[in-house]
Amino acid sequence: MREAIxxxxxxxxxxxxxxxxxxxxxxxxxxxxxSQRACVFCGSRVVLYPIADALHLxxxxxxxxxxxxxxxxxxxxxxxxxxxxxxxxxxEKDVIFGGEDKLRAALDExxxxxxxxxxFVYSTCIVGLIGDDLEAVCREMTEKKGxxxxxxxxxxxxxxKREGYQAACKAMFTLVGTGDVxxxxxxxxxxxxxxxxAGEIWIIREYFERMGVTVVANITGDGRVDDxxxxxxxxxNVVQCSGATLELAKMIQEKYGKPFIRASxxxxxxxxxxxxxxxxxxxxxxxxxxxxxxxxxxxxxxxLLPSLEKFRKDLKGKKAAIYVGGAFKAFSLIKAFRHxxxxxxxxxxxxxxxEDYEELGKITDPGTIIVDDANPLELSHFIKExxxxxxxxxxxxxxxAFKLGVGFCDHNHERKEALEGFIGxxxxxxxxxxxxxxxxxxxxxxxxxxxGEKE
Amino acid sequence: xxxxxxxxxxxxxxxLTINPAKTCQPIGAMYAALGIHGCLPHSHGSQGCCAYxxxxxxxxxxxxxxxxxxxxxxxxxxxxxxxxxxQAIQNIFTVYEPDVIAVHTTCLSETIGDDxxxxxxxxxxxxxxxxGKHVIGANTPSYxxxxxxxxxxxxxxxxxxxxxxxxxxxxxxxxxxxxxxPSDMEEIKRLAAMVGVPIILFPDTSGVLNAPLTGEYKMFPxxxxxxxxxxxxxxxxxxxxxxxxxxxxxxxxxDANCKVPCMILxxxxxxxxxxxxxxxxxxxxxxxxxxxxxKERGQMVDFISDMHQYFYHKKVALAxxxxxxxxxxxxxxxxxxxxxxxVTGTPGKAFERRIKELTKDVPYECQVKAKGDxxxxxxxxxxxxxxxxxxxxxxxxxxxxxxxxxxxWGFPILDRVGHQYFPTAGYKGGLRLLEKMLDLxxxxxxxxxxxxxxxxxx
Ligand code: SF4
Numbered sequence: 018m019r020e021a022i023x024x025x026x027x028x029x030x031x032x033x034x035x036x037x038x039x040x041x042x043x044x045x046x047x048x049x050x051x052s053q054r055a056c057v058f059c060g061s062r063v064v065l066y067p068i069a070d071a072l073h074l075x076x077x078x079x080x081x082x083x084x085x086x087x088x089x090x091x092x093x094x095x096x097x098x099x100x101x102x103x104x105x106x107x108x109e110k111d112v113i114f115g116g117e118d119k120l121r122a123a124l125d126e127x128x129x130x131x132x133x134x135x136x137f138v139y140s141t142c143i144v145g146l147i148g149d150d151l152e153a154v155c156r157e158m159t160e161k162k163g164x165x166x167x168x169x170x171x172x173x174x175x176x177x178k179r180e181g182y183q184a185a186c187k188a189m190f191t192l193v194g195t196g197d198v199x200x201x202x203x204x205x206x207x208x209x210x211x212x213x214x215a216g217e218i219w220i221i222r223e224y225f226e227r228m229g230v231t232v233v234a235n236i237t238g239d240g241r242v243d244d245x246x247x248x249x250x251x252x253x254n255v256v257q258c259s260g261a262t263l264e265l266a267k268m269i270q271e272k273y274g275k276p277f278i279r280a281s282x283x284x285x286x287x288x289x290x291x292x293x294x295x296x297x298x299x300x301x302x303x304x305x306x307x308x309x310x311x312x313x314x315x316x317x318x319x320x321l322l323p324s325l326e327k328f329r330k331d332l333k334g335k336k337a338a339i340y341v342g343g344a345f346k347a348f349s350l351i352k353a354f355r356h357x358x359x360x361x362x363x364x365x366x367x368x369x370x371x372e373d374y375e376e377l378g379k380i381t382d383p384g385t386i387i388v389d390d391a392n393p394l395e396l397s398h399f400i401k402e403x404x405x406x407x408x409x410x411x412x413x414x415x416x417x418a419f420k421l422g423v424g425f426c427d428h429n430h431e432r433k434e435a436l437e438g439f440i441g442x443x444x445x446x447x448x449x450x451x452x453x454x455x456x457x458x459x460x461x462x463x464x465x466x467x468x469g470e471k472e
Numbered sequence: 473x474x475x476x477x478x479x480x481x482x483x484x485x486x487x488l489t490i491n492p493a494k495t496c497q498p499i500g501a502m503y504a505a506l507g508i509h510g511c512l513p514h515s516h517g518s519q520g521c522c523a524y525x526x527x528x529x530x531x532x533x534x535x536x537x538x539x540x541x542x543x544x545x546x547x548x549x550x551x552x553x554x555x556x557x558x559q560a561i562q563n564i565f566t567v568y569e570p571d572v573i574a575v576h577t578t579c580l581s582e583t584i585g586d587d588x589x590x591x592x593x594x595x596x597x598x599x600x601x602x603x604g605k606h607v608i609g610a611n612t613p614s615y616x617x618x619x620x621x622x623x624x625x626x627x628x629x630x631x632x633x634x635x636x637x638x639x640x641x642x643x644x645x646x647x648x649x650x651x652x653x654p655s656d657m658e659e660i661k662r663l664a665a666m667v668g669v670p671i672i673l674f675p676d677t678s679g680v681l682n683a684p685l686t687g688e689y690k691m692f693p694x695x696x697x698x699x700x701x702x703x704x705x706x707x708x709x710x711x712x713x714x715x716x717x718x719x720x721x722x723x724x725x726x727d728a729n730c731k732v733p734c735m736i737l738x739x740x741x742x743x744x745x746x747x748x749x750x751x752x753x754x755x756x757x758x759x760x761x762x763x764x765x766x767k768e769r770g771q772m773v774d775f776i777s778d779m780h781q782y783f784y785h786k787k788v789a790l791a792x793x794x795x796x797x798x799x800x801x802x803x804x805x806x807x808x809x810x811x812x813x814x815v816t817g818t819p820g821k822a823f824e825r826r827i828k829e830l831t832k833d834v835p836y837e838c839q840v841k842a843k844g845d846x847x848x849x850x851x852x853x854x855x856x857x858x859x860x861x862x863x864x865x866x867x868x869x870x871x872x873x874x875x876x877x878x879x880x881w882g883f884p885i886l887d888r889v890g891h892q893y894f895p896t897a898g899y900k901g902g903l904r905l906l907e908k909m910l911d912l913x914x915x916x917x918x919x920x921x922x923x924x925x926x927x928x929x930x
Contacts, residue, residue, distance in 0.1 A: 047560075048542050048543050048555075048557070048560035049541075049543075049559060049560030049561065049562070050540060051539065051541075051691075052519060052541060055523040058520055059523065059524070078579050078614035079489060080496025080497075080498070081520075084525075084528055085524075086491070086866070088527075101491060102491050103488065103489075104488070104490075105488065105489075108615050109615050109616050112583060118487075119486075120487075121487075122487035126488060127488065130477075130479065142517070142520075142579055143583055143614075146549065173544075173580070174545060174549045174580055175545075177519065393536060393538060393689065394567070394568065412530055412531065413527055413530055415530070416534055416535050419685065420536060420683075420685060420686075420688070420689045420690075422686075422687040461685060461686070461687040462687050463686065463688060465687075
């Protein structure tokens with residue numbers, strides 16, 4: 018590789034501490050880039066798919082449905098209809114004559130067989146082009162079948178994941194406000210932006226319940242249609258993540274006057290702060306709540322902190338790289354690594370905004386490399402340059418890290434351990450320890466060589 | 473459990489695919505293109521497709537998959553993707569420096585009607601393709617055929633783009649392996665070398681998707697068929713196409729355009745198909761089969777004879793791709809097993825006919841469906857169970873639900889490794905299949921047999 022950075026991409030790579038950070042982000046990827054980014058459909062699908070008692074029908078050629086078939090471990094405590102893959106499997110003649118009849122027939126059959134609480138119909142690239150009137154078909158089927166059949170306008174080319182999140186929020190918002198909220202207590206929230214990977218939302222719910230907060234709807238991890246229908250009854254929306262469901266919180270605020278706060282459940286400070294923020298919000302209605310929140314944090318930390326010590330000892334001074342979907346997650350990860358005595362030397366995201374990157378510039382150590390929408394060459398170049406010990410990323414980054422002889426932790430779809438909550442911090446430390454300290458890296462020629470030179 | 477959603481009663485479905493046994497064309501084109509040395513696959517469409525295909529291949533091979541995308545936006549979907557592709561070609565050659573860019577279309581660019589050839593010519597005229605570098609293209613509309621079709625289309629595009637007939641025969645034999653694992657491609661090369669026939673294998677993903685860990689990230693690993701080899705394939709003595717669905721189109725193209733005669737064979741899985749492959753190699757290469765090869769064959773037959781009673785009349789349900797399934801079904805019949813249900817998502821009545829013919833003497837009416845799905849397969853099983861499942865990882869839902877052992881074989885395998893390294897093709901590969909099947913059957917007995925009949929020796 019002569020030069021890792023495309024001339025046009027210079028603005029999307031910055032170094033922390035070298036003057037004000039002006040990231041030229043939120044751009045479309047360059048044509049020809051080996052981008053790690055995904056599309057609108059992907060964004061919609063990851064947000065809605067955990068709603069376990071809904072039918073999810075992908076209207077398009079078979080590919081889109083296959084690639085999103087049960088790939089995220091979004092766990093459900095009950096129904097598991099979301100784990101099947103339904104596709105209208107459009108064929109050439111449908112592309113020419115339209116796929117509306119097929120869609121109608123598919124919905125007819127599926128709703129009869131599975132009696133879902135609602136149906137989401139995702140449009141893919143091609144549906145946007147052949148001009149199927151998704152809305153009309155959905156309206157018709159809603160009437161015929163007596164359940165909400167909701168179109169998700171997620172044509173892949175209409176942007177990246179973020180537009181997909183918006184389409185998903187719009188779809189969900191059609192459900193909000195249709196359920197009875199007379200029995201919702203005043204100290205109540207919705208948990209937004211958590212997908213219950215490895216059972217995470219159950220951990221968070223339990224903390225809130227210990228504080229005396231009622232959770233009305235999980236949006237969307239272990240989600241249920243009827244809960245979402247009642248979501249407008251909750252007094253507060255607690256929104257996690259860079260914005261997958263932020264739009265929904267905004268819509269609810271606008272229409273139903275219910276405020277939202279942003280939260281993160283990753284790492285010790287952010288987890289505790291999130292609980293405190295919710296307690297703060299309800300302290301007038303429920304004066305004892307702050308104390309209970311403190312008790313939760315105290316109890317959990319008393320268990321957690323001693324257990325982290327053994328990992329810290331080994332990990333102190335090791336170097337980490339982060340490349341995640343949304344930048345918000347990166348903030349929490351940076352703090353989590355500090356707790357382990359580690360240094361973050363490279364941080365990037367697929368879809369960060371200007372403010373995100375400014376913030377990253379502030380909270381990272383000088384010299385940290387910050388990238389937007391990076392390609393594998395850039396990532397591997399910086400990982401080697403910065404002599405990284407462990408890399409946090411998603412499915413496409415894992416083998417790159419391994420090829421470089423560097424540890425890896427999946428902080429995306431394919432996480433196998435809950436990483437949220439206080440227990441999540443323990444799991445995170447353990448995963449990082451398991452990978453960064455693995456003896457296998459000693460057998461990697463490049464690193465063995467480097468270690469030899471150092472001695 | 474998961475598939476409690478599958479009812480036993482089978483009704484005719486026309487509008488709906490449930491739990492597909494196929495995926496879309498572009499991913500096949502991407503996999504094929506990775507089998508050219510120094511090639512960057514390029515997805516002409518929106519970012520999502522490319523990200524999906526890369527992720528899916530990564531999950532199967534546990535390797536980094538580099539591929540670029542035209543990053544379509546709304547504008548491109550209205551005005552066509554020519555500008556995007558031209559810019560992409562320029563950027564790719566500047567930054568990633570591949571020898572070849574292999575472009576495939578997606579449902580989006582197909583529907584818009586972008587003309588790859590014309591765009592490539594324009595890139596050439598505008599000097600965007602550096603001296604000695606190449607851009608090839610294949611049409612892979614996702615709403616036609618399946619991932620297998622996409623693979624075949626890209627392999628044909630390789631031949632069409634490079635193969636040149638100079639009139640001087642090169643003394644080699646083209647072997648088109650089809651969509652098999654890198655380990656299988658390696659095995660095919662090993663067998664050919666043993667038989668003593670020099671071959672040009674394309675595509676060849678060995679050394680690309682089972683590369684060693686060195687501590688360096690190589691966008692273009694060492695393996696893959698080279699451009700000079702592809703060019704020379706037009707001068708070969710003949711072509712052996714392994715698999716009608718994956719490889720025949722390319723072979724026929726070479727036959728028609730370069731006068732390289734072709735033979736369409738089955739993929740060399742199992743005893744008889746491997747026999748035919750070795751025999752064909754021997755014939756086109758004009759050599760005799762050496763003792764070593766016969767020894768490997770003899771070992772396989774020996775294994776079968778030693779343990780045949782445990783295979784006898786075991787019922788199997790299979791899902792996968794046509795070429796693989798045909799070879800596997802034949803193998804099962806050879807072992808006196810019963811291929812009871814066979815499903816592929818790839819369309820093609822010829823497939824159904826071939827399976828019917830292979831199983832005509834089996835004492836069980838084999839159910840077969842092309843353009844079927846795993847939902848249907850599960851329904852069949854619910855009506856009359858089997859002893860073994862063979863297919864990709866998605867079958868694990870059925871395996872768990874019905875408590876049937878699963879032999880992971882095909883694409884994708886998302887939850888195990890080994891397929892990259894250990895072939896199932898050829899005699900050696902056949903031994904591995906036998907070992908795996910036997911282990912599944914006997915582990916079951918060790919687990920399920922009551923204590924009184926629990927046996928030490930099999
Ligand atoms: S949009 Fe078309 S090409 Fe892309 S993944 Fe979906 S089916 Fe495949």
